[in-house]
Amino acid sequence: MxxxxxxxxxxxxxxxxxxxxxxxxxxxxxxxxxxxxxxxxxxxxxxxxxxxxxxxxxxxxxxxxxxxxxxxxxxxxxxxxxxxxxxxxxxxxxxxxxxxxxxxxxxxxxxxxxxxxxxxxxxxxxxxxxxxxxxxxxxxxxxxxxxxxxxxxxxxxxxxxxxxxxxxxxLANYQAYFRFEGKGSHAAASPHLGRSALDAVELMNVGCNFLREHIIQEARLHYAITNTGGISPNVVQPDAEVLYLMRAPKLKQVDEIFERVCDIARGAALMTGTKVKMLFDKGASxxxxxxxxxxxxxxxxxxxxxxxxxxxxxxxxxxxxxxxxxxxxxxxxxxxxxxxxxxxxxxxxxxxxxxxxxxxxxxxxxxxxxxxxxxxxxxxxxxxxxxxxxxxxxxxxxxxxxxxxxxxxxxxxxxxxxxxxxxxxxxxxxxxxxxxxxxxxxxxxxxxxxxxxxxxxxxxxxxxxx
Ligand SMILES: [Zn+2]
Missing domain, CATH: 3.40.630.10 (Zn peptidases)
Incomplete structure (x- = not known):
């Protein structure tokens, strides 16, 4: 050929x-x-x-x-x-x-x-x-x-x-998934039995949006919700996932921001009675x-x-x-x-x-x-x-x-x-x-x-x- x-x-x-x-x-x-x-x-x-x-x-x-x-x-x-x-x-x-x-x-x-x-x-x-x-x-x-x-x-x-x-x-960066695991339930009949993983994702995002004000100017924080836990409002979402991309001029600074983002994820899990796992996706210097x-x-x-x-x-x-x-x-x-x-x-x-x-x-x-x-x-x-x-x-x-x-x-x-x-x-x-x-x-x-x-x-x- x-x-x-x-x-x-x-x-x-x-x-x-x-x-x-x-x-x-x-x-x-x-x-x-x-x-x-x-x-x-x-x-x-x-x-x-x-x-x-x-x-x-x-x-x-x-x-x-x-x-x-x-x-x-x-x-x-x-x-x-x-x-x-x-x-x-x-x-x-x-x-x-x-x-x-x-x-x-x-x-x-x-x-x-x-x-x-x-x-x-x-x-x-x-x-x-x-x-x-x-x-x-x-x-x-x-x-x-x-x-x-x-x-x-x-x-x-x-x-x-x-x-x-x-x-x-x-900018150096890290990208990581945060996976929340809750408990599915009928959203009207037994909401008290459910623990919403989607609530946890939303609270984590609220926390990170507040965090933005207290990180260095050059840093960047972006996210995408990669699993909303389903399309039914009538089910308490048993699992949900958000992907975070964190950037800063130096890798060390990304490290510090990452630690704080992880704390926010823990806080969101605590607030909602869910569990959270972190899945590291990628990083660059x-x-x-x-x-x-x-x-x-x-x-x-x-x-x-x-x-x-x-x-x-x-x-x-x-x-x-x-x-x-x-x-x-x-x-x-x-x-x-x-x-x-x-x-x-x-x-x-x-x-x-x-x-x-x-x-x-x-x-x-x-x-x-x-x-x-x-x-x-x-x-x-x-x-x-x-x-x-x-x-x-x-x-x-x-x-x-x-x-x-x-x-x-x-x-x-x-x-x-x-x-x-x-x-x-x-x-x-x-x-x-x-x-x-x-x-x-x-x-x-x-x-x-x-x-x-x-x-x-x-x-x-x-x-x-x-
Ligand atoms: Zn390119």
Whole structure:
């Protein structure tokens, strides 16, 4: 069978739209592509069925290139359509562009491998296929289960509506289920005999909503009720469950908030005469990029960022930008204005007037503003020097996790952004493999700033009595 193009791979993964830990076809698609190139593929690594690694070369330096391929629940959307309309994907959709992420990263691995082959370069390129970035922290599990240990430098990227270095620290997090067990009863005839697990969930949420006022500003607390205990008001709900996601700038702070959330769950159980179990779901550390890696990535972004768009592509982006309100279009202005420094005026004008981002946001190595989201790349960044970039794959202003994001996922704009990322990652890997001094500088900088790493996954995944 002939080799598919990397664009076909990305488009197929967009169609599969598989969610966390179920990315069987998506992972195979990428693994087969790598195997056809001559990479050695190992499937089901790090204790995860849909994780894999594809290795080329031997010895140090070991450069890891990280790919993702999971989609988001409920975001099925018709391609290229500038209004919300369900697509052919069963239910889910690539609203975070991970079909591009996995494929662009693979292109980077391919570029580096070809160069190594041609020039007889020593070292190793490992493509890590990482499942469940969305709500599963796949990389954190992979590290806990022994992966990434011999990696010297890690590179990755993420699709966005702009080009720049993804140097911002992100929030560490924990996600855990709280399962309440009460006693079912006839809600009218014998309510006194019932103990409502749904009451417990509601009281826990009330408690946590009050807690918000007394935690640090940057922390985030969100929940979803994953079991309401049934749809009948005439039955005292015997069981109910709520899923909590807790975030803060440092893992230690998440730990403290988590303890207080557990206390609230205990209190809710006590108030309602129910029992509560905690089931730990996932955790991720805060991200910290390596400045020396970021400098090389930036140099290569500027080298390759002269991307040409046709009038048709500009019109395509316009029709999506026209669906956004001013708040959506300007929502990223805050951090970009700081990062861009004295270039901000011209970048702002371009972002307001045009439809596809041009150029690269200037890189400032002292820029340290928090990005209020989380990524499991955080855990990789704790154990090896890591750099990541953002490239423009969508119309300016397109929000993450939106139908507009899914709709543009197979467009030629998305493909150009993906290939831009692949080129930058590939060239950066080559630069590090070629230049021993650069490699040493990166490692030294990492060791100097290294913080102790403890896995955020501290609990067994069986429910624990609280
Ligand atoms: Zn994402």
């Amino acid at each position: 002939g080799q598919k193009s990397i664009q076909e791979v990305a488009k197929n993964i967009w169609e599969y739209a598989e969610i966390r830990f179920e990315e069987h076809k998506s992972a195979r698609e990428l693994a087969d592509y790598a195997a056809n190139l001559g990479f050695k593929v190992e499937f089901g690594i790090g204790g995860l069925k849909t994780a894999f690694k594809a290795t080329y070369g031997s010895g140090h330096p070991v450069i890891a290139i990280l790919g993702e391929y999971d989609s988001l629940q409920g975001l099925s959307q018709k391609e290229d359509t500038a209004h919300k309309e369900k697509g052919n994907q069963e239910n889910n959709g690539h609203g975070c562009g991970h079909h591009l992420l996995g494929s662009g990263a693979m292109m980077g691995a391919e570029i580096a491998k070809e160069y190594m082959e041609k020039n007889n370069l020593k070292g190793t390129i490992v493509y890590y296929g990482c499942p469940a970035e969305e709500g599963g922290s796949g990389k954190t599990w992979m590290i806990k289960n022994g992966e990434f240990q011999d990696v010297d430098v890690a590179l990755t990227w993420h699709p966005f509506p702009y080009n720049g270095i993804f140097s911002m620290p992100t 805060e991200y910290k990029g390596n400045k020396e890696v970021e400098k090389v990535l930036y140099k290569n972004m500027v080298k390759f960022d002269n991307i040409k768009y046709t009038d048709e592509e500009i019109q395509y982006a316009k029709k999506f930008k026209d669906t956004l309100n001013e708040n959506e279009i300007t929502s990223e202005f805050g951090w970009i204005s700081i990062a861009a420094g004295d270039k901000w005026d011209s970048i702002k004008e371009m972002m307001l007037k045009e439809y596809i981002f041009r150029g690269t946001i200037p890189y400032d190595e002292n820029f340290n503003r928090l990005l209020p989201g989380s990524t499991d790349v955080g855990d990789v960044s704790k154990i090896t020097p890591t750099g990541q970039i953002a490239t423009a794959c969508y119309a300016i202003g397109t929000p993450g996790h939106s139908w507009q994001n899914v709709a543009q996922g197979k467009s030629s704009i998305a493909m150009k952004g993906m290939e831009f990322a692949g080129k930058v990652i590939g060239q950066t890997a080559i630069d590090i493999l070629m230049d021993k001094d650069l490699f040493e500088k990166i490692r030294k900088d990492f060791e100097k700033n290294r913080e102790e790493y403890g896995s955020p996954i501290k609990y067994e995944t069986n429910p624990i009595d609280l």
